[in-house]
Structure formats: C-alpha cells, structure tokens
Amino acid sequence: MHKPLSSLSFLVLAGPLLAFLTLVYLIPFLGVAQWSITLPEPGLTQYQRLAGDPLVLSVFLRTFRICAMVTVLTVIAAYMIAYVWVRGTPLQQRLAELCILIPFWISVLTRAFGWLALLSNRGLVNSWLQSLGFISQPLTLVRNEFGVIVGMTHFLIPFAVFPLASAMRSLDERVFLAARGMGAGPLRIFWSVFVPMTFSGIIGATLIVFVFALGFFVTPAILGGGRSVMVAELIYLRMFQSPDWGLGAAISVTLVVIVAVLMGLLFRYARLGDTGVSK
Template sequence: MTTTLTTTLTAPKARFSSPGLERGLLLFPLPVLLLVFYVLPFLGVVGWSFSLPTPGIEQYQRIATDPAIHEMLWRTLRLCLTVSGLALIIGYLLAYCWVFSPPFWQRVVEICIFIPFWISVLVRAFGWLIALRSNGVLNNGLMGMGLIDQPLQLSRNEIGVVIGMLHVMIPYAVFPLLSTMRQLDQRVLMASRGLGAGALRTFWQVLLPQTLPGILGAFIMVFVFCLGFFITPVLLGGGQTVMIAEYVFLQMFQTSNWGLGAALSVVLLALVSALIWVLLKMTRVNRLVG
C-alpha cells in the first residue's frame, strides 16, 4: 500500500517534469518577445504604409513610378552587388589561406579578420573618412610617392562608400566560406593532384564546386547586411550617395512622410525575406555555420 501511494504521488510530478515540457517552457519567452517587439511593430509599419497620409496604396504607386526613388533603389542595388562581389572574392582568398596555409599565416589571417571585426562600425567609418579625405593619409602618401599630382576624390562619393562597407563586410563573407572549406575532405584534393590535375584544374573542378553552398551563403549574407547599411553611407557618402536606409530615415524624420518611409521599409523587408528564403532553400544552414 505504501508503494502504491508513493507511485500515485510521484506520477504527476514525473508527468509535469518531462523534457519536452521543460524545453517548451524555456523556449516560450522567445516567440512572445518576437511577437511583442517585432511582429506587432512591423504590423504597425504596414498599417502606416496604407493609411498615411490618406488610406490607399498611393505610397506603393509612388515607389513604382517615382524616378527619384528608382534612382535611389538602383544605386542601393548597385552598391550592394559591388560590395558583395568584392567581399566574396577577398573573403574566399582569406578563407583559403586560413584553411590551407601554414600555422603562422593562419594566425596572421585571424588577426586581420578579428581585430577589425571587434571595432565599432562607427569608429571604422570615421577612420576611413579621415584616411580618404583630400588631405588624408592615402592621398598624402600617393602624392608623396609622386604617383598623383593632386588629391583624389575618395570620399563623399560611391568609392568611399564601397571601401567603408567592404571593410565591414569581409568577415561576414569569410565565416561561411571558412566553415564550408573546413568540412571538405582534403584527401579529395590530394587525389586530384595525384591523378595528374594541376592546381588550377583542381580548384575549378574539385574545390570550387564543393564550396558553392558557402559561396552562395556568403554572397546572400553580405548582400542582406548591405541593404540595411546606414552609418557608413551617411558618413562616407556625405549626402551624395543616399541608400535605402538613409532614404527611409530622411522621409520619416526630416520630411515627415511616414507613409512613404513605411512603404519602403515593407519593400525592403520583403526583399530580405525572399533572399533568406532562397538561402534556406538552396543551402544547408549547418554547412554555413559548421
């Protein structure tokens, strides 16, 4: 009887302390936070895009027909594609050196990647603004070596924006590529060389195809981050290279056109969501994050 009573008293405790229930209770705050701090505010932004200044779809019609907005969107797309492509090339070279170089050069690559990665984006933008200005370090150095006769215009234009964004984005391109390369079986590369393939052929026919998931993941990741850049284009563009994030800020906080700013935000989020969907469909996340 004592055993039966003990079993009866402990059975509910065992049922309520199941691992699944405990995991559910631990994860429960996450969807609540996402709902309160992300979903509900976003629904408010969607509401603004259809209700301000008057109810309707006029803000989306303006996005579809306004040449100034089309120019801004094309500039944003052009800069994001440029930075993504350059970051992918540089990141691939750095990831390759990180994986296949001797230990000393691996440490050098790590230092070159992590030290800038730990520095604030704002600090890096101001650093590039000082380095790229007319009397900055780069122009003074080129003039001192006699390579140029007058300072180059490297800031307050698209060149400065690309340089500043590229400096920030290179680590984000390296990490997915590094994870993919570290999962490769290097015996396959050795077998290719052993069968008579040269280094270039081994790269094009063996290494590159096996790293395509990392290449795609790195490109989309960098592109998505570039779409939301704000501080770097503002400082290095000097108002001459307005991208979509700065344009939304100007519409909402300087011209008080909240409806247009909200509509552009919805369009931007839809584009980012589509890119993330493509990334999840065409690559395996565990191959990107190791």
C-alpha cells in the same frame, strides 16, 4: 541517433526566443506596415507614390548596384582570407584570425571615420600619392560610391569568412589526394575541385553580405556624404527630416519584402540548409 524533440520540449526551449523576436521585430514591423497604408490617409497611395517616384526608384537601383558590387568584392576577399585561415601554416592562421576578429572590436562609426581620414582630399592616401609625385591633384575617393563600397566591403568581410571557412573545413582531404593521383596540379585542383566543393559556403556568404548591405546606414551616410544615398538613409530622411512617415514606412515594408523574397529564392534554389550558414 538523436531522439527528436517533442512539441512541449521545443516550446520550452524555443518559446522565449520566439516571444523575444515577436516583441522586438514582428510587432514593430506590423506597426510600420500599418503606417504605410494609413498615413496620411487610408489606402495604397504611398505604394503608388513609391512606384512612380523617380527619386525613390533611383535610390533603390543605386542600392542594389552598390550591394551587388560590395557582395562580389567581399566574398572574393573573404574567400582568400578563409583559405589562409583553414589551410595556411600555424603562423598564417594566427594572422588571419587577427584580421578576422580585430574588426569586431571596432565600432562601425569609428571604421567609417577612419576611412574618411584615409580617403579624403587631405587624407593619408592622397597626401602620400602627392608626396610621391603620382598625382598632382587629390583624387575624389569619398563622398561618392567608391568610398561607400570600400567602407561597406571592409565592414562585411569578417561576416563572410565564417560560412566560407565552415565549408572549407568540411571537405574530405581524400578527394584532393585522388585528384593529385590523377595528375592534376595545384591550380587545377583549386579551380576544378576545391572551389566547386565550397560552393555552398559561397552561397551562404553571398546571402549574409547582400542582406546586411541592403540595410546599411552609417557607412553610406558618412562616406557617401549625401551624394550616394541608399535605401536606409532615404527611409531616415523621409521619417525624420521631411517628415513623410507614410512613404518612409512604405519604403521600409518594400525593402523587407525584397529581402524576404531573396532569402526564399536562395533557400529554394541554393539548398541553404546545407551551407556553412546553418552549421
């Protein structure tokens, strides 16, 4: 058994990281929180405006709707890729690794413009569909929620693969042998044994994807074309174009609080400490 770290050892090892996180994240956040209750005048006026502004509320609802759809699609796609990566043939595993790693080498801006080139009215997808005779008029695939969901899902799939693959690799093969011995077929084993045993990885992937999606800015701004504004873009507009720093700061603080509450609920009810995220 490993001997627990002493308090001094913990401070020596974790102190620099804690100091860095305090300097880079906590202090700026406290500054933004101060703006939310002091600009343009002291009080909770900005939070009252936030709660009563139909535009802000509609943006929050759109953000949660898009993030929920992106999370579902991302986790499903990542589950399939992780399954091939863990349980496929050596060739299939190498191909899956390429699908997982190559997106990390391409910037989010490049990927967003790549999807814009593919999905725009004169893009490759519409051009192919028209040339093949499937459609007579271009489909509206960007500057709407569909384009935002496609771009965000593509970006987030690799991040969801890792906790899922970690959960899959930790499974005991003897359980599957026992299921086969009891007469269960491959499909029954997958749905009744494999998927429930990887539930912790699914929860971990869901947390990662949903929290990341809440803060997306570049992809919705490019693929949404200003017609599918999400919370991060709204904060930017309030801070740098209105400018309305007090309301922008209040929206920022509210978003951080929502993320913290979601993480707290998942830590409490989904036993996140036992998922692939923490391994």
